[in-house]
């Protein structure tokens with residue numbers, strides 16, 4: 001040994017930490033390389049920064065090297081970055097400065113469980129010490145930029161380290177790992193193999209902003225002898241922190257394809273830059289087409305998370321809410337720990353701030369798109385509209401008003417031209433105090449529903465909804481600005497001025513008295529199927545329709561709940577009959593002649609069947625319906 005060797009005990013906390021690291025804290029041992037490369041990259045950042053004000057620090061190319069010695073079974077990570085003085089080595093490597101780690105250790109001590117609770121692991125970074133997961137001895141030689149002497153440090157991770165003066169040709173740091181034998185069961189791979197290193201670098205450090213080089217054997221030609229050549233392992237092509245003006249659309253699209261495995265081009269690219277209290281970059285994409293698994297619980301969703309260009313995790317769900325799960329992209333959060341775990345992310349304040357910003361940005365992009373290019377917005381809405389509506393259901397979404405603004409719906413005024421709530425409101429009739437809507441199983445069924453008749457006749461516009469999710473969010477009685485959204489398929493209809501309403505109610509009551517006995521007769525025949533038979537003021541040309549009682553679940557919500565295996569209260573609906581329809585006159589005639597005419601039962605079954613058909617094109621009991629129909633035809637033919 002050369003000058004001034006010293007033996008130091010590690011700080012008590014470091015000893016504990018090393019114990020944990022060596023006894024496999026992480027199942028994934030490969031991350032040691034990510035940690036060491038990230039330290040090298042940090043050191044290069046620091047030198048680059050110091051060079052701005054200190055010209056004496058030279059201007060040679062900044063890079064990272066990985067050297068492998070198969071015979072000695074060593075792996076070295078070498079950088080020409082800022083390096084450390086002897087004091088800095090003692091301070092940085094050998095003590096734990098970060099308070100999070102101390103807390104972690106004390107939490108661990110009070111924890112009764114033997115194994116490390118996973119939600120705790122992410123709270124601290126093992127950083128440099130992760131080298132001891134795969135090495136039984138680690139050496140470090142470092143020379144601070146601007147100084148001539150160097151320092152050597154070594155430890156077997158057993159509680160003490162040695163430090164002495166040394167020599168190093170240039171500034172920077174070399175970390176050499178004496179590798180443990182490979183052990184597939186323990187997740188320790190053979191890190192002396194070039195292809196193993198290559199793969200790990202590609203996975204975690206591809207976008208690190210400095211070249212990571214390794215010597216590899218190459219043949220220029222098949223007959224040539226192989227020669228050792230430098231190979232750069234990482235692409236360094238992080239495009240999220242480059243200014244938008246310097247990146248071409250082609251590059252953005254290629255990157256989208258790289259992360260999404262979707263070979264079409266995205267509908268929109270959204271670069272996001274956050275500076276100030278928190279530094280983060282993101283590159284988000286709105287895909288042009290919905291993925292196959294958009295509605296599957298197993299959908300691959302979430303953004304990729306990086307910390308200063310170092311890959312941390314895929315599918316980070318906490319960065320995007322469920323109803324924006326179609327957004328793809330990456331987030332590079334500069335102030336996060338590399339070792340952050342999924343459990344921690346959920347509660348991390350930074351992540352919450354970032355997520356909020358990203359949501360804002362996505363919504364404002366959609367707002368711009370809606371205002372700027374209606375065709376493009378409709379394409380987007382066709383693919384992802386129903387997913388966006390899920391946000392109207394969630395209790396914890398604070399931007400529901402913005403989602404309502406983004407809503408696009410068909411309208412009875414022109415079923416081919418989608419409209420927004422704002423546009424609907426601007427067209428509302430004088431005195432109209434609610435936004436009317438109708439839900440149904442298909443676009444055609446709602447557009448042709450008999451329930452629309454009176455509204456159309458009186459010039460009221462009705463929004464038409466046919467996505468399954470519509471049943472659910474509209475069930476929650478939403479409001480747009482100060483206007484409630486009111487279903488025209490439930491309760492009683494009250495249209496027009498107070499005067500008109502009063503008149504209509506009176507005339508309906510009058511007729512109900514007149515036809516009271518007939519209605520009672522129909523009620524008896526249909527008592528198993530409906531809860532009420534009454535006269536309608538919603539129909540102009542159809543004979544019958546079905547409506548829900550004011551507070552009952554809609555039949556399709558009921559069905560959905562059943563499909564989800566949930567107990568749903570069985571509610572019957574109300575059959576409304578159009579007193580102005582000739583069929584009703586006919587029934588009244590038969591009824592007057594004989595209350596027991598068998599046709600009365602048949603006709604009531606057929607009327608109910610018709611109401612079902614007009615609503616959804618489906619019958620609850622098609623066999624009974626066709627039997628009744630055949631009987632009526634026979635009666636008629638007699």
Ligand SMILES: Nc1ncnc2c1ncn2[C@@H]1O[C@H](COP(=O)(O)OP(=O)(O)OP(=O)(O)O)[C@@H](O)[C@H]1O
Pocket residue numbers: 035039040042043079081082083084092093124125126127128129172173337338
């Ligand atoms: N290659 C290097 N060059 C210069 N300094 C280094 C190098 N590697 C480690 N260090 C110093 O050692 C310290 C400890 O490294 P370690 O990886 O344990 O923690 P960190 O990098 O500060 O945090 P984290 O890795 O959790 O983000 C670093 O902060 C740095 O000061």
Ligand SMILES: [Mg+2]
Pocket residue numbers: 035038039127128
């Ligand atoms: Mg580190």
